Amino acid sequence: MAPSPPTPRTVLGRLSLPERTYVADALRTETVGGVLLLVAAVAALVWANTFGGSYASVSDFHFGPSALGLDLSVAHWAADGLLAVFFFVAGIELKRELVAGELRDPRAAALPVVAALCGMVMPALVYLIVTTTGGGSTSGWAVPTATDIAFALAVLAVLGASLPSALRAFLLTLAVVDDLFAILIIAVFFTADLNFAALGGAFAGLALFWLLLRKEVRGWYVYVPLALVVWGLMYNSGVHATIAGVAMGLMLRCTRREGEEHSPGEHIEHLVRPLSAGVAVPLFALFSAGVTVSGGALGDVFTRPETLGVVLGLVVGKAVGIFGGTWLTARFTKAELNPDLRWPDVFALATLAGIGFTVSLLIGELAFDDDPALTDQVKAAVLVGSLIAALLAGVLLKMRVRTYQALYEYEERDEDMSGVPDVYEQDDPAYHLRMAAIYEEKAAEHRRKARAAGASSDGGDSPA
Known part of the structure; x- marks a missing residue:
């Protein structure tokens, strides 16, 4: 008997209930964090353009143990220290996706991986084409390659669009894979001269961290000091310090054992994500997004090759790359698009992924660290490109908002009040019994009201 052909995968199909619950919880925190990120970015711009002297003095204020090579500025602490927390969460997300999420199945992983990879290659190509033809520096090719999930979700929150869980999950998974490639770019292309003694110490610390986890040693007072030592050694090694956060996040066990409610x-x-989204990333934005904005500076964004390359990379490269990668994967793997959605929905999501902020600002600082003026111009280009991508995505999403709201309401409907959406219970016999009881109760209530209305009418016409 010949084996049956594999069932075609559905692009942007409905999630399983556990995955839907996880995504909803993660996005709720990221959305709040994204709103704080927006507030921090606006505050930085206002501060830098009204009290620029105080902004510069605070950002450049140094503190820390110089004997350990950690006498850093406030801005430096935000970029290398606080973002390590952000990348620690990114490492956990990636590990979970690899062992329990969408990336555990190679067939399911192909779509977000190819889409994210194309969504990074195409912006880099756009940047290189613009800077090569315009005679600019090609050093910033990686700036427009990153997507900021928190900022993108904040835009969704502001727009008020009720996206179905499949679209939100695709955006989250895409951002996780995007973060992985961004981490590799930082580690490979933006590593300074290596200090092998410090690097060896960092690896020894990571090995101890892994061993303690395997021995199931518990207690934050063990892991937090060790994590700080590993971070300090990694910083002094010449490898970007945020790599330490990713490495430790990847070491955590993200599969549940028998009797465990959570891994x-x-x-x-769950404990660290609010710290990352609500404190670490907004503070990084506060001390990174404060660029001087004027009419001339904004004009330079569209005339200088480096900044124009960043803007076009975010707005055009991201949208074309992610949409093209998704379409090609669906085409050649015979996957089928969710019948409730259309390819313009995928393009709108791809456009939204052009919002590059946190990692784009970080890479901009690393790529042009020897030219502070160009660094500020590239930061302005990141802000402008992200704003244009947000506006375009907002228009595209608003055109389909009624469809999204209908899908969202269908997914959320829980008429039997069981705490589980009805769409996930339709194959459960107990669900149909509960629904039959609800309908019978409603019908009985309707009959009682009809009899009461009839009795009242008869009573009014009959003699006392």
């Missing part, structure tokens, strides 16, 4: 990785992510 250790999920538990720690």
Whole structure:
């Protein structure tokens, strides 16, 4: 008997209930964090353009133990220290996706991986084409390659669009893979001269961290000091310090054992994610997004090759790359698009992924660290490109908002009040019994009201 052909995968199909619950919880925190990120970015711009002297003095204020090579500025602490927390969460997310999420199945992983990869290659190509033809520096090719999930979700929150869970999950998974490639770019292309003694110490610390986890040693007072030592050694090694956060996040166990409601990785992510989204990333934005904005400076964004390359990379490269990668993957793997959605929905999501902020600002600082003036111009280009991408995505999403709201309401409907959306219970016999009881109760209530209305009418016409 010949084996049956594999069932075609559905692009942007409905999630399983556990995955839907995880995505909803993660996005709720990221959305709040994204709103704080927006507030921090606006505050930085206002501060830098009204009290520029104080902004510069605070950002450049140094503190820390110089004997350990950690006498850093406030802005430096934000970029290398606080963002390590952000990348720690990214590491846990990636580990969970690899062992329990969408990326555990190679067939399912192909779509977000190819889409994210194309969504990074195309912006880099756009940047290189613009800077090569315009005679600019090609050093910033990686700036427009990153997507900021928190900023993108904040835009969705501001727009008020009720996206179905499949679209939100695709955006989250895409951003996780995007973060992985961004981490590799930082580690490979933006590593300074290596200090092998410090690097060896960092690897020894990571090995101890892994061993303690395997021995199931518990206690934050063990892991937090060790994490700080590993981070300090990694910083002094010449490798970007945020790599330490990613490495430790990837070491956590994200599979549940019998009797466990949450795996250790999920538990720690639940504890640390609010710190990352609500404190670390907004503070980084506060001390990175403060660029001087004027009419001339904004004009230079569209005339200088480096900045124009960043803007076009975010707005055009991201949209074309992610949409093209998704379409090609669906075409050649015979996957089918969710019948409730259309390819313009995928393009709108791809456009939204052009919002590059946190990692784009970080890479901009690393790529042009020897030219502060150009660094500020590239930061302005990141802000302008992200704003244009947000506006375009907002228009595209608003055109389909009625469809999204209908899908969202269908997914959320829980008429039997069981706490589980009805769409996930339709194959459960107990669900149909509960619904039959609800309908019978409603019908009985309707009959009682009809009899009461009839009795009242008869009573009014009959003699006392």
